[in-house]
Amino acid sequence: MATHSQAKSHRARKPGKRAQNKQLIRDRIVKAALTLFQTKGFETTTTRAIARKAGVAEGTVFNYFNTKEDIALFFFEEEVDHAIAAVRDDPRLRKASLEEKLFTLVHSQLEFLAPYERFIGAALLHALNPASHLGAFSHRAQQLRYRYLAFVADLIENSAPKRNKDVLSWLVPEAFWIYYLGVLLFWLYDTSEGKQHTLAFLDRSLNIGVSFLKAGRR
Amino acid sequence: MARENTPTRRAFKMASIGANIASGYLGYALQSLFTGRSEREQKLKTTHARVARHVRDEMLSLRGPAMKLGQTLSLQTGILPAETLAELSALQMQAPGMHPSLVRAQVKRSLGKEPEELFATFSPEPFAAASLGQVHEATIPGRESVAVKVQYPGIRDTIENDFKWFRAVTKPAQASGHLPNEAIDEMQQQFLAETDYKREADNIEFFRKRLAPLSFVEVPGVFRGYSSDRVLTMTFIRGKHLQQFLASRPSQKIRNQLGANLFELYYFQLLKLGAFHADPHWGNYLFNDDCHIGLVDFGCAKKLSPSSLQYLRGVYLFPGSRRSAEFRRLLEANYERQGEKLPRAAYQALVDFAGEYRKVYPPEKGKQFVFDFSDKSFLTNYIRHATNLFRTKHVMTDYIFMARAEMGLYNTLHALKARVPTSDIVRKYL
Numbered sequence: 172m173a174t175h176s177q178a179k180s181h182r183a184r185k186p187g188k189r190a191q192n193k194q195l196i197r198d199r200i201v202k203a204a205l206t207l208f209q210t211k212g213f214e215t216t217t218t219r220a221i222a223r224k225a226g227v228a229e230g231t232v233f234n235y236f237n238t239k240e241d242i243a244l245f246f247f248e249e250e251v252d253h254a255i256a257a258v259r260d261d262p263r264l265r266k267a268s269l270e271e272k273l274f275t276l277v278h279s280q281l282e283f284l285a286p287y288e289r290f291i292g293a294a295l296l297h298a299l300n301p302a303s304h305l306g307a308f309s310h311r312a313q314q315l316r317y318r319y320l321a322f323v324a325d326l327i328e329n330s331a332p333k334r335n336k337d338v339l340s341w342l343v344p345e346a347f348w349i350y351y352l353g354v355l356l357f358w359l360y361d362t363s364e365g366k367q368h369t370l371a372f373l374d375r376s377l378n379i380g381v382s383f384l385k386a387g388r389r
Numbered sequence: 390m391a392r393e394n395t396p397t398r399r400a401f402k403m404a405s406i407g408a409n410i411a412s413g414y415l416g417y418a419l420q421s422l423f424t425g426r427s428e429r430e431q432k433l434k435t436t437h438a439r440v441a442r443h444v445r446d447e448m449l450s451l452r453g454p455a456m457k458l459g460q461t462l463s464l465q466t467g468i469l470p471a472e473t474l475a476e477l478s479a480l481q482m483q484a485p486g487m488h489p490s491l492v493r494a495q496v497k498r499s500l501g502k503e504p505e506e507l508f509a510t511f512s513p514e515p516f517a518a519a520s521l522g523q524v525h526e527a528t529i530p531g532r533e534s535v536a537v538k539v540q541y542p543g544i545r546d547t548i549e550n551d552f553k554w555f556r557a558v559t560k561p562a563q564a565s566g567h568l569p570n571e572a573i574d575e576m577q578q579q580f581l582a583e584t585d586y587k588r589e590a591d592n593i594e595f596f597r598k599r600l601a602p603l604s605f606v607e608v609p610g611v612f613r614g615y616s617s618d619r620v621l622t623m624t625f626i627r628g629k630h631l632q633q634f635l636a637s638r639p640s641q642k643i644r645n646q647l648g649a650n651l652f653e654l655y656y657f658q659l660l661k662l663g664a665f666h667a668d669p670h671w672g673n674y675l676f677n678d679d680c681h682i683g684l685v686d687f688g689c690a691k692k693l694s695p696s697s698l699q700y701l702r703g704v705y706l707f708p709g710s711r712r713s714a715e716f717r718r719l720l721e722a723n724y725e726r727q728g729e730k731l732p733r734a735a736y737q738a739l740v741d742f743a744g745e746y747r748k749v750y751p752p753e754k755g756k757q758f759v760f761d762f763s764d765k766s767f768l769t770n771y772i773r774h775a776t777n778l779f780r781t782k783h784v785m786t787d788y789i790f791m792a793r794a795e796m797g798l799y800n801t802l803h804a805l806k807a808r809v810p811t812s813d814i815v816r817k818y819l
Binding site: 263264267268270271274275278363365366367368370371372374 | 487488489490491494495498499513541542543544546547619
């Protein structure tokens with residue numbers, strides 16, 4: 172039975188009606204944008220088309236996002252939040268191996284991205300532009316990457332703690348980022364039924380990677 | 390538990406298996422230059438055992454098709470020495486598994502939902518490992534316990550890749566005629582077919598219906614709504630694996646009855662159905678104290694061509710001499726049906742081989758005849774004659790998997806030390 176204070180704190184966390192409405196509109200804009208990115212292409216989609224598809228005025232879109240790149244970045248932030256929660260909040264994974272946790276993390280990301288595969292390919296290319304909000308030089312994109320890699324570093328440290336810290340410790344999460352991009356490319360080009368090759372590649376490559384990592388930390 | 394299985398890693402492992410075999414026997418060859426005959430024989434046995442242990446461990450870590458190849462070779466006619474066979478038989482039921490998250494992902498991709506959403510209960514740990522997948526216990530809402538077989542992802546490509554390497558590392562065996570190319574082709578085709586669980590579901594339904602007259606056999610039922618080409622849900626069959634069953638020290642009477650049931654099951658399939666369960670490794674048979682046999686894993690089922698069936702009906706319990714003109718005509722007719730002329734070497738090997746069958750179920754003996762499978766010399770002779778037959782390179786394609794099934798049957802009957810009224814049983818279905 173929930174206590175009075177628990178119920179109160181639950182009510183306190185619940186967003187108000189105004190905030191709920193704002194969230195609904197933002198979700199509509201993001202959904203409309205992703206549908207257009209997927210069907211019409213990222214480069215050719217305009218904010219006007221997004222507003223029309225979402226059933227809002229173009230000015231309303233700008234109340235939430237400055238550019239269509241910001242919409243895309245918001246989607247990738249949601250993807251990372253979703254994947255981190257899939258590992259952190261699943262009680263079945265509490266005693267799981269590092270391989271299994273990393274598998275769940277990456278697999279949740281791919282599942283999240285799956286409905287928008289065409290757009291993901293375009294976004295990857297777009298991110299190569301140094302001026303892009305999605306690219307390596309964007310402050311927001313960098314923060315997202317740091318948050319993701321900090322979670323990966325925690326998973327590794329908790330499952331395979333290193334006795335003595337050395338200057339190269341920071342390299343492991345960075346290597347994982349490169350690995351993740353590799354998996355993403357593999358997945359994009361995987362034409363096997365049900366993306367079976369990606370599943371196999373993910374499982375087997377993580378097994379090799381983690382066994383090397385553990386051997387190196389002994 | 391190593392599960393490092395990228396194509397490069399697998400290739401490296403396959404190559405290392407080959408290198409280890411070569412270095413093991415090279416070491417033996419060098420030592421044998423300086424040793425006497427009895428010491429040489431002892432050293433050869435030790436070398437066989439050491440190499441076999443290594444091969445088993447490596448194949449186990451490769452899982453999937455490589456492990457299945459090991460299983461097949463462990464039951465196949467005398468391609469490998471006895472010490473190697475003993476080690477490979479350990480592959481029968483062990484294999485490193487998929488972790489629960491991978492199983493969940495595979496089930497979701499195949500059936501649209503995670504196993505915990507589909508089933509009332511689902512055990513995340515497998516209770517049995519198959520070479521191309523693993524089996525979990527679950528319950529269907531409002532129904533009985535079921536066994537859910539989940540396939541390793543990307544297994545078809547792994548099979549093709551493993552066979553590429555298997556062909557490369559077994560070149561000497563192919564050149565010597567111990568392992569004909571046709572046998573490898575047939576195995577590869579069969580393994581690929583085994584990856585289609587829809588086909589296996591069809592096989593199960595076929596055998597469940599057709600084996601109904603044998604009241605001592607239990608075949609699972611399939612739940613199509615919970616199955617796909619990569620997930621197969623079946624009724625849960627209970628029973629003990631052979632080693633567990635033997636550990637419970639069953640009486641000679643029970644072992645005889647179980648042996649007779651196994652023998653009848655095989656010849657009923659062969660002669661009455663013209664189709665048989667051709668994956669006889671011990672993990673696929675479940676034994677019960679009341680002599681019931683549970684038969685699982687129908688991925689490898691073979692249907693005989695009508696001409697092969699006609700031929701088998703003619704040669705089993707053939708009343709005359711195996712060297713008679715009439716028997717020769719039977720053999721010739723079989724080769725002609727396949728567009729071939731009976732080669733002299735194949736004729737001789739077939740006559741010798743048929744002689745072995747004559748010892749197991751002599752045509753002229755009736756109810757009083759009982760064959761004692763505890764006699765190891767029968768197995769040794771069977772392997773020798775079957776090997777000679779394979780070496781002639783003129784074996785019926787159907788026989789490649791029949792040999793596998795027969796070898797499995799005879800191995801099991803030998804382990805049971807069963808005494809079986811063989812002639813009577815075969816006569817029943819001719």
